[in-house]
Amino acid sequence: MPIAGFHVANELRRFKRARLTRLTIIALILIPLLYSALYLWAFWNPLNKTDALPVALVNSDQGAELNGEETRAGDQVVQGLRDNDQINWTEVSSEEAEQGVKDGKYYFSLELPENFSEAVTSAAGTDAEKARLITHYNDANGYLSTIIGENVMREVLNTVGTTISAEAVDKVLVGVLDAGDGMSQAADGAGQLADGTGQLVDQLPQLTDGMDQLKDGSSTLAAGTGELNTQVQQLSQLVDGTQRLGDGASELSAGVSQLTGQLGQVTTVQGDSASKLRGYAEQLRSLNLPGTAGIISQVEGTASSLETEGLGPQSSTASDLQRLDDGASQLAYQLSDPSAEYRAGVDRLPQLIDGVGRLDDGAKQLDDGLGQAQAQLPTLVDGASQLDDGANELHDRMTDGIKQIPTWNEGQRVQAATTIGGPVALASQDDVEVSSFGTGLSPFFISLALFIGGIVIFQIFKPLQQRAIAAGVGSLRAAFDGYLPVALLALCQALVMVAVCTLAVGLRPANVLGFTLVAMLVSLVFIAMNHALVSLLGSGPGRVGALITLMVMMVTSGGIYPVQTQNGLIEALHPFNPMTYAVNALRQMLYGFHDERLWTALIVLVATLVVALLISTLAARMQRSWSMKRLHPVLPN
Incomplete structure (x- = not known):
């Protein structure tokens, strides 16, 4: 068939x-x-029509101040989001956004918190923190809308993160460049320090010689003060003897005064008797009696003898007794009265003795200290050499570090901040030219x-x-x-x-x-x-x-x-x-x-x-x- x-x-x-x-x-x-x-x-292409999605946008950012300048990173982000026409952003309050996402008026929401600018600028301080973007989804509005929202937020996060990171890095770079100026000054200071340590090392031999001479002098001084202290300690016997002499002188002065007082009565009697005899002689002369001239002469001779001989007022014995009394009083005064020049000087001898003792102790401590310093001097020499080496190395390292710190102008600094803030750029390639x-x-x-x-x-x-x-x-x-x-x-x-x-x-x-x-x-x-x-x-x-x-x-x-x-x-x-x-x-x-x-x-x-x-x-x-x-x-x- x-x-x-x-x-x-x-x-x-x-x-x-x-x-x-x-x-x-x-x-x-x-x-x-x-x-x-x-x-x-x-x-066919639902992701190409995300601009029809109503999305709530909340800007709660309060701004921040950095180096005297106000920063409002939230406003910059909002403006950037509005410039992107792929999403239908609707700026509302936080309460409206939350309620809108719940009842389906908005598919999701994006909120910039109050500390957004503060977190963005925190990189330039000591307590850095990440800036947060808060999103709110509701799968009851459609699971795929949540997926689309998450994809959109990834792109937003990348874009905002790169922009904000660039700004934060720029703040840091400003500090780095300022630190570069400070480091230059520090390098100059390190150079001066290195020069100073070099001079110190050069002067150390003289310091060693001076220390040896100083130690020799301190040893001689300690020996001299020791001998002086030994001799001065003997002055304490003078103080004790002066006290005893003062007591004896006071007793002697009292005895001499008592003796001269008693002998003074004799002198007074002789003087009174001589005066009476002379009165008698004058009376006889006034009588002009014959044969009285001899008597008058005898009477006047007797009066003169009473005045000049024995303890008469004009006798040398009376004068010696007075000088003896004055000398005994002066001796008692000098030896026993603290206000007297001699006794005041003797009373200050204990202070002198104590001072010399302290001087001797200080001289010995000085000698001991200089001995220890002399013993430590080699260590000081080694330390100074290490300090000089360290100062020179510090200067060299800081000089090399300065060469590594960039010297950018403002445009170069901003470009570097942008690159560092977003160091990786995605170069995507699809073997299919057009797809959906x-x-x-x-x-x-x-x-x-x-x-x-x-x-x-x-x-x-x-x-x-x-x-x-x-x-x-x-x-x-x-x-x-x-x-x-x-x-x-x-x-x-x-x-x-x-x-x-x-x-x-x-x-x-x-x-x-x-x-x-x-x-x-x-x-x-x-x-x-x-x-x-x-x-x-x-x-x-x-x-x-x-x-x-x-x-x-x-x-x-x-x-x-x-x-x-x-x-x-x-x-x-x-x-x-x-x-x-x-x-x-x-x-x-x-x-x-x-x-x-x-x-x-x-x-x-x-x-x-x-x-x-x-x-x-x-x-x-x-x-x-x-x-x-x-x-x-x-x-x-």
């Missing part, structure tokens, strides 16, 4: 009888568009739609023609009789799907012809899998099995998320999933790649097609014989 013997026309002919059946064929071809073109169109969310998911949705298209087809079409089987047609031919009509419909589904996605939705495959051919191959494979399931299990159980197969293939295909991010069972099933290779092949054609993944996918898809047709052939062979179970199935077909 010629190829026309395949009863393709017989199965399709019955759909020409009425308009409704013809519309059914058209519907079968178009239904997969709901799962491919409609989905892709609805979710819908483009990335199109291989998965087209594969999904083609398998669903197969399920829908077998809602109407029978997998095997029982008349051909009953007529004894070969199992392979019977399987192909049932497969070819639905395969033609599947090819139409694939062609229409590719046409609508490329012409209406905006899908732009790099290899349109290759993409179309792969879609046609995938449609043939998936319709063959549906054909095998329905042929082997029957219409009802087969369609249920197809749905189960679809669910398993969807979650294990890696069409949405990399399987490495899913659980271990899904990752294990991934290599055995035909949809995995359908997605891979479509991606290769979509983005214009032709590596080993493409050829592996084509081989696996062709192999799956062959296996599915063999299963359908086996099912056709099994249906040649009838049994009570086939006549009365447990589940209706």
